[in-house]
Amino acid sequence: MKPNKKASEMTVAELAAYIDQSVLKPEFTQAEIRKYIQEGIDFGCRTVCINPASLDIAREMTRGTGTKICVVCDFPFGLSTTASKVMQAEEYCRGGDVFELDIVANYGWIKSGMWDEVKADIATVVEVCHKYGTAVKTIIETDALTAEEIARAAETVIAAGSDFVKSSTGFYTGGACVGATKEVVELLMKAAEGKAQVKGSGCIRTREHFLELIDMGIDRMGIGYRSTPVVLGIQK
Numbered sequence: 001m002k003p004n005k006k007a008s009e010m011t012v013a014e015l016a017a018y019i020d021q022s023v024l025k026p027e028f029t030q031a032e033i034r035k036y037i038q039e040g041i042d043f044g045c046r047t048v049c050i051n052p053a054s055l056d057i058a059r060e061m062t063r064g065t066g067t068k069i070c071v072v073c074d075f076p077f078g079l080s081t082t083a084s085k086v087m088q089a090e091e092y093c094r095g096g097d098v099f100e101l102d103i104v105a106n107y108g109w110i111k112s113g114m115w116d117e118v119k120a121d122i123a124t125v126v127e128v129c130h131k132y133g134t135a136v137k138t139i140i141e142t143d144a145l146t147a148e149e150i151a152r153a154a155e156t157v158i159a160a161g162s163d164f165v166k167s168s169t170g171f172y173t174g175g176a177c178v179g180a181t182k183e184v185v186e187l188l189m190k191a192a193e194g195k196a197q198v199k200g201s202g203c204i205r206t207r208e209h210f211l212e213l214i215d216m217g218i219d220r221m222g223i224g225y226r227s228t229p230v231v232l233g234i235q236k
Contacts, residue, residue: 070137119157158192198217200222
C-alpha cells in the first residue's frame with residue numbers, strides 16, 4: 001500500500017514497522033540468536049523472523065514488546081510433503097503467539113506448471129495457520145523463476161489464501177541471487193493488488209533500495225540482521 005508520506009520523511013519507528021529482521025543463519029549460536037532478536041526488538045522491527053528451533057527463545061524475548069514473531073516453515077526449499085508442512089504449521093502456531101508464518105512454495109512444481117498442486121499445498125497450510133490467527137506469507141523463490149512464472153505463482157498462492165506473497169528466501173544457490181529487485185517487486189504488486197500484501201526479501205542492503213521499495217508501496221521487507229541499522233539510517 002502506498003504510504004501517505006515519502007519514506008525519506010519517516011521516523012525510525014515508522015520505517016522499522018516495515019521490517020522483519022532475519023535471524024535465520026543455521027550456524028548461529030544461542031548467544032547470537034539472542035543478540036540479534038534483541039536488536040530487532042530494540043530497533044522496533046515489526047517481527048523477528050526465526051527458525052522453528054528458536055521459537056522458545058523468541059517467545060521469551062518478545063513477550064511484552066511491540067515486536068512479533070515470524071517463524072519460517074519448510075525453509076528454505078519448500079520440498080516437504082503437504083502433510084509434513086501441515087504438521088509443522090500446527091506445531092508452531094497452536095500456542096497462538098506466532099504472528100506470521102513464512103512458508104516456501106515448491107518452486108520445482110511452479111517450474112513444472114503444477115499450478116493445482118501448488119495451490120492445494122499452500123491452501124492447506126493457510127487453513128491451519130488461520131485457525132490460530134497466524135497470517136501466512138508465501139515465498140515463491142523469485143530468483144529461480146522467469147517473470148511469467150513469478151506472475152503466475154503469485155496469483156496462484158494468493159488464490160490459495162496466502163495473506164502475503166514474498167520474494168526470495170535469500171538462500172537460493174541454483175543461480176544468481178538478486179532478491180527483491182524493483183522489477184520483481186513490481187511483478188508481485190501487480191499480481192497482489194487488492195488481494196494480498198507484498199513482502200520483499202533478499203539483497204535489501206542499502207537505505208536507498210529500502211526507501212525506494214517503501215515509496216513503491218511494499219508492505220513488508222525481510223532485512224538481514226547486519227543491514228537493519230543501515231537501512232534505518234542508524235549506521236552507515
